[in-house]
Amino acid sequence: MKQILVVDDEVRIAELCRDYLERAGYQVTLAYNGADALSLARTRHPDLIVLDLGLPHMDGLEVTRAVRTQSNVPIVMLTARVEESDKLVGLELGADDYLTKPFSPRELVARVRAVFRRIDLGPARADVIRAADVTLDVPRMQAKVGRRLVALTSTEFELLAMMMRQPGRVFTRGQLLDAVRGEQGESFDRAIDAHVKNLRRKLEPDPRNPRYVLTVYGVGYKFVDA
Amino acid sequence: MKQILVVDDEVRIAELCRDYLERAGYQVTLAYNGADALSLARTRHPDLIVLDLGLPHMDGLEVTRAVRTQSNVPIVMLTARVEESDKLVGLELGADDYLTKPFSPRELVARVRAVFRRIDLGPARADVIRAADVTLDVPRMQAKVGRRLVALTSTEFELLAMMMRQPGRVFTRGQLLDAVRGEQGESFDRAIDAHVKNLRRKLEPDPRNPRYVLTVYGVGYKFVDA
């Protein structure tokens, strides 16, 4: 279920938004000031933020900037001001849509749905991971080595994606297992070895002398960097 | 042509609205009390309702509630009161916009246009979707495989359309369910399997070896790409 963070200092409005969004099937968290909004954005990793521009102390634009330094989460802005310049600034900072108060909660829901639609099935934004001749197309769950298409299982794909997001960084088997299994049941570390074996068989030209997925003796694995 | 129902007990105001809205190209019906408004809303199925809150006998909010039990028609509210709480109540009940008396008829027209624009914009999507030998004529709800016409149910059509809009992208059963059921009631993921089975039976030459709708083990389904 999608999680939405609603930020507005006017409690009634915030709760109104929450009610409508929850009825539309979203999970909603509320924040009444910029500082809370930031910490919630960091800890809860919402899928979308509904943000009032006219917050006390910390302005909505500041919040936007701060959030943007850390994530690409879509933002729908609310504002009482109607000046065109605000719109431009807001959109430049990465707002995905814009509503002027007073607005109808139904329209808010419609906008939120539209944003999710654009993101979920829109012209897939750059959700591609590249490193050293290997390309991962995340929404398509497709891997390419050079021009050669490689079919991977979802676990193999997750594993490879995790390592490729930070090429050169060494991951322990425990970290890799957590990424794959959502840190649930405990399994043997050697399970990772098996996946690495299969990965290498599928994407290395010579699985005996790996070029991409390298072993770091006594620690774990890493994707080659540079 | 769009039809609009204007509800106001003050005859002069109602007629003023009618004149302006008709000049703007809409077809207008008038009602001077809540009861008439309700029955007209039921029989004429207007595309939008302009509703005065300060009606005698049956309050505008009551009318709104009653209308909402039956339809989702957009409502633009008029009111003499300017209190913020009224605004909120109105919006809570599902008004799409709000005007305070006295208002300029020109502004009313502008708001009405804006509401229609927001609605019509909708999920602007292509009328025809093509991918890999399959063609969907969306407005006609017609599917073709090569030259062969295939009859699909609306759910099957929606499902196929969702996947074909982004060939190759993998969709989870949850995403597909949302697209089909408007992310309302929860149903079993396996319902999607059943639809996929029926889809394949109808459009695959050999349903046991699908060419178009492919399974991605552990994730969901995708329409073949390229």
Place this chain on the structure above:
DNA sequence: ATCAATCGTGAACAGATTGTGAAGTGGATG
């Protein structure tokens, strides 16, 4: 150079995921 620890690998197993026909449900239609 030797040795204990670590890693690679193939095969076998267990468990989860999917395909499918049939039965059940609900709303639309006449």
Place this chain on the structure above:
DNA sequence: CATCCACTTCACAATCTGTTCACGATTGAT
């Protein structure tokens, strides 16, 4: 009110994947 059709749910079989195991190969330290 009866019928039909689409959608959902259920149960079981078929399939695929992830994990484990055992053993040989490799590594790094003494």
